[in-house]
Structures are given as C-alpha cells and as structure tokens.
Amino acid sequence: LVVDIDEGNLKAGLLALVISLVEVIKDALKLQAFKRMEGGSLTEEEIDRLGRALADLDVALEQLKADQGISEAVQQVRDGLDELVDDVLDRFLNPRSWLEETERSDRVGAH
Amino acid sequence: VLPRERIAGLVLPPGPAYLPTEFKQATLVDLLDRALDKGVVISADLVVSLAGVPLIGVNLRAAVAGMETMLRYGLMRDWDERIRDWESKRVDQREPALLANETAVLRMHGALWAPRGIYRSWRPGHIYLTNRRLILFRAQPAETIWEIPLHSIRCYAVRTETHFTGHERDLVYLGLRTGAHVCLHVEKRDDLLSSMAAEMEGMGIPLVEQAAPAFAAHHHGLAALMSDETVKAESKMWRQIPQLGILGDTWRPGMLCLTERRLVWWCETDRQVQLDVPVGRLAGADVEAMDLGGLVGERPVLTLQYRNSHGLETVLLTGDGLWEWKQAIEGLAQGTEAPRARPLEQGSHAAIGRVGPQHAAPLQQQPAVVVAR
Numbered sequence: 001l002v003v004d005i006d007e008g009n010l011k012a013g014l015l016a017l018v019i020s021l022v023e024v025i026k027d028a029l030k031l032q033a034f035k036r037m038e039g040g041s042l043t044e045e046e047i048d049r050l051g052r053a054l055a056d057l058d059v060a061l062e063q064l065k066a067d068q069g070i071s072e073a074v075q076q077v078r079d080g081l082d083e084l085v086d087d088v089l090d091r092f093l094n095p096r097s098w099l100e101e102t103e104r105s106d107r108v109g110a111h
Numbered sequence: 112v113l114p115r116e117r118i119a120g121l122v123l124p125p126g127p128a129y130l131p132t133e134f135k136q137a138t139l140v141d142l143l144d145r146a147l148d149k150g151v152v153i154s155a156d157l158v159v160s161l162a163g164v165p166l167i168g169v170n171l172r173a174a175v176a177g178m179e180t181m182l183r184y185g186l187m188r189d190w191d192e193r194i195r196d197w198e199s200k201r202v203d204q205r206e207p208a209l210l211a212n213e214t215a216v217l218r219m220h221g222a223l224w225a226p227r228g229i230y231r232s233w234r235p236g237h238i239y240l241t242n243r244r245l246i247l248f249r250a251q252p253a254e255t256i257w258e259i260p261l262h263s264i265r266c267y268a269v270r271t272e273t274h275f276t277g278h279e280r281d282l283v284y285l286g287l288r289t290g291a292h293v294c295l296h297v298e299k300r301d302d303l304l305s306s307m308a309a310e311m312e313g314m315g316i317p318l319v320e321q322a323a324p325a326f327a328a329h330h331h332g333l334a335a336l337m338s339d340e341t342v343k344a345e346s347k348m349w350r351q352i353p354q355l356g357i358l359g360d361t362w363r364p365g366m367l368c369l370t371e372r373r374l375v376w377w378c379e380t381d382r383q384v385q386l387d388v389p390v391g392r393l394a395g396a397d398v399e400a401m402d403l404g405g406l407v408g409e410r411p412v413l414t415l416q417y418r419n420s421h422g423l424e425t426v427l428l429t430g431d432g433l434w435e436w437k438q439a440i441e442g443l444a445q446g447t448e449a450p451r452a453r454p455l456e457q458g459s460h461a462a463i464g465r466v467g468p469q470h471a472a473p474l475q476q477q478p479a480v481v482v483a484r
Binding site for chain 2: 024027028031032035036039041042043053056078081082083085086089090
C-alpha cells in the first residue's frame with residue numbers, strides 16, 4: 001500500500017485517509033447492525049431508528065467527500081487497504097505460497 | 112431472472128476469450144466483521160520507556176466483539192438493556208425548547224468554536240435564531256450546545272480564515288457585552304446577520320459591525336474584536352502558571368501583547384487568552400533575578416502587578432526585553448506606587464488574576480453529555 005502524500009495534497013490526503021477509516025468503521029457497524037436486527041432482540045422502533053441513523057451517516061459521508069473532492073482518493077485508499085488485507089490473509093492461510101515467493105525473491109536477489 | 116434492461120447495461124468484452132470472473136478478494140471490512148463476530152481477546156502488558164527508562168505502564172485486558180456476540184456469551188447484557196431502555200424513554204426532541212412568546216426566525220447548519228476544556232474544537236449543529244436568543248442545537252443526541260440572549264450581543268466582525276483543508280471560509284465573530292467573544296461558522300452568513308440585526312433593532316439595540324481585526328491574525332484566541340486597538344508591544348514571553356493540582360509551578364510559553372487599552376497574555380499551549388488586564392488596572396512592574404530551578408538556574412523575571420477586585424495580583428513572566436517591558440508598563444501604571452514584595456513570599460496563587468474572557472462564563476454553556484456506549 002503506497003499512500004502518495006506531498007505538501008500539496010497533504011491536507012486532502014490526510015482527510016481522505018481519515019474518511020476512509022471512518023467508512024471502514026461505518027461499514028463494520030452496518031454489518032453488526034444487520035446481525036443485531038437478525039438477532040431478534042431489537043424492537044421494530046429500534047430497528048427503524050438504527051436504519052435511519054445509518055442512512056444519515058451514509059449521506060453525511062458522501063456529502064463530505066463530494067464537498068472536499070476526495071471521493072476518488074478515499075476509494076483508492078480503501079482499495080489499497082483491502083488489497084493489503086487480502087495479501088496478508090492470503091499469506092496466513094497459504095503459508096506455502098509465501099515460502100515459495102520468498103525463495104523466489106531470494107534466488108533473484110542472489111543473481 | 113434478471114430484467115433485460117439491467118443486463119443491457121453491461122458491456123461485454125468482445126471475442127471468445129471472455130472468462131467468468133467473481134470478486135473474491137477479502138476486504139478490510141470482511142476482516143473486521145469476522146473478528147467482531149468471533150470476538151477478540153487482548154491481553155497485553157506494555158511499558159513505555161524513553162532512553163531506556165520505563166515511564167508509563169499499561170496493563171491491558173480487553174475483549175472486543177460485536178454486541179450480538181457479547182450477548183451470546185452473556186456479557187454486557189445489563190448495559191444493552193439499560194442503554195436501549197434509556198433511549199426509548201427519552202423524549203424525541205428534534206427542536207430546541209422555546210420560551211413562551213418566543214418564535215424561531217431562522218434555522219441553518221452552523222458550528223461554534225469551543226475553546227474551553229480538553230475538548231477544543233468546532234461543535235456542529237443547527238443554529239436557531241429566535242426573536243430572543245441565538246441557539247446552537249444538536250438533534251442527535253438532543254442537546255442545546257450553546258445559547259445566548261440577543262441583547263447580550265454588542266457587535267460582530269466577519270473574517271476570512273483558512274480551514275485546515277485549505278478552503279478559505281468566512282467566520283463570524285460576535286462580540287458580547289461582557290467583553291468576551293464567540294466564533295461561529297454558519298451556512299448562510301448574510302441571512303443570519305441581517306435577520307439578527309433586524310431582530311435586535313426591534314428590541315432597540317443596534318448591532319454594530321466592526322472591521323475584521325488584522326491584529327495578531329495567527330492567534331486564534333486573540334482574534335478578539337480589537338480592530339480599534341493598536342499593538343504597542345508584542346513579544347514571546349514565558350509565564351509562570353501557579354500550582355495546578357499535584358503539579359508544582361510550571362512555566363508556559365505564550366505571547367505578551369500591549370495595546371493602548373489592555374495587556375494580554377496569550378497561552379501558546381492552550382491557544383487562548385489567559386490574562387487580560389485593562390491598562391488602568393496595571394499597578395507596576397519590576398525585574399528581579401529569580402532561581403527558576405532545574406536546568407535554567409537564575410534568570411531575570413518580570414514581576415507584573417495589577418489590581419482586581421480582590422486586591423493586588425502578581426504575574427511572573429520571563430523572556431527577552433524585560434527592561435523595555437518594565438518601562439512600558441511602569442509608564443502606563445497609574446496611581447500609587449505598587450508594593451513589590453517578592454511574589455514567592457506572597458504565595459503564587461495570587462497570580463491567577465482574571466483568566467481570559469472565555470473564563471468569565473458569560474455563556475450558559477452546558478457540559479457535553481457523555482454516554483458510554
């Protein structure tokens with residue numbers, strides 16, 4: 001994951017980074033909210049309120065991104081984070097391929 | 112069956128080399144969701160050390176999981192019920208409560224700069240202008256963050272400042288009759304100011320516009336409505352903050368600033384005016400050597416005295432040009448010769464004095480409600 005930050009885009013980049021983390025938390029909250037709704041302990045009224053609050057949050061974040069012109073930057077950061085997670089998980093789940101990769105790079109390094 | 116028009120939106124790659132694809136990448140959200148579903152138990156002992164000397168110890172036992180998982184394991188059940196119960200009983204308040212014969216005139220998005228306490232930031236909400244008050248109200252969770260009667264507003268100034276994102280935006284400074292000021296950012300500035308002026312005119316009070324102050328523009332807290340003042344002297348100056356709680360006396364950096372009307376010390380670390388003495392209250396100044404302890408040792412210190420309602424107060428300052436400051440202040444000090452007992456003998460609690468316009472508590476600011484969720 002490379003976040004390209006220089007003086008010019010520092011503020012926008014930083015904001016994009018923060019917003020993308022907020023988005024990740026929001027998405028995780030949303031999934032947990034679905035679980036609670038399916039769990040059956042919430043009342044109709046609570047489910048309604050929860051849904052509305054999540055929708056409001058969506059709108060507010062979209063608005064903020066549009067205002068600051070960072071929609072694309074946020075998407076890039078999120079894609080980068082997802083790739084990173086996928087990569088790390090892959091190495092955890094398939095240690096063999098990781099080993100092969102290291103050996104390959106060692107061989108390349110030796111040449 | 113997918114409707115035809117939805118499939119028609121997809122552009123198919125040409126040729127027979129077209130292979131089926133499916134998005135199978137694990138995302139960060141997936142990871143978080145899986146972790147929250149299973150639950151994570153953290154057990155950690157941390158020692159934070161600097162230069163090999165342990166300074167802070169952290170002993171952490173934490174369990175983090177989605178609430179549904181928590182409940183499945185019988186954890187936090189009481190909390191869950193209590194919080195939901197509290198929320199359901201709460202009156203759903205979407206508008207601020209108005210007084211009898213009070214009507215709302217205007218409503219818009221806005222934010223107030225809250226310079227006090229540990230939470231110094233913009234507090235967003237809705238600005239309500241009524242025929243009697245200006246209110247900042249937040250709907251979720253409902254709280255009147257700030258309110259002020261219109262008759263306590265004296266003047267306003269509009270200043271363009273750069274937001275941290277790089278956007279330039281206009282901020283509205285309201286000067287209050289108490290001498291304090293507040294800083295607002297509102298959605299429709301002109302509407303608010305014109306309606307406010309109209310309402311106040313109806314009450315027989317003029318709302319005066321002041322030119323935006325050029326003075327000390329980088330001092331956010333000093334950007335008080337001082338356009339009619341001129342800076343006579345300004346320099347970096349350390350001030351002794353008398354004992355705070357378990358801490359001994361400490362020295363804080365800041366700016367000392369003298370205008371024809373007052374002497375102001377602006378604290379760099381707290382970013383606010385912490386000393387504001389009208390010139391007529393200055394009683395005298397002297398420079399004496401004092402042992403500041405630690406690595407600094409003995410240094411010249413400016414002991415500044417002023418009168419408030421309790422009597423004589425002393426402020427200790429140090430920095431460059433102390434003799435010039437002494438002369439300037441002595442030139443302004445009126446009335447009798449000030450006694451110059453060493454402030455250390457008097458006890459330094461006397462040095463607090465009048466602490467900043469923000470601390471004069473002209474605003475009925477309610478404490479933020481913190482709900483543990």
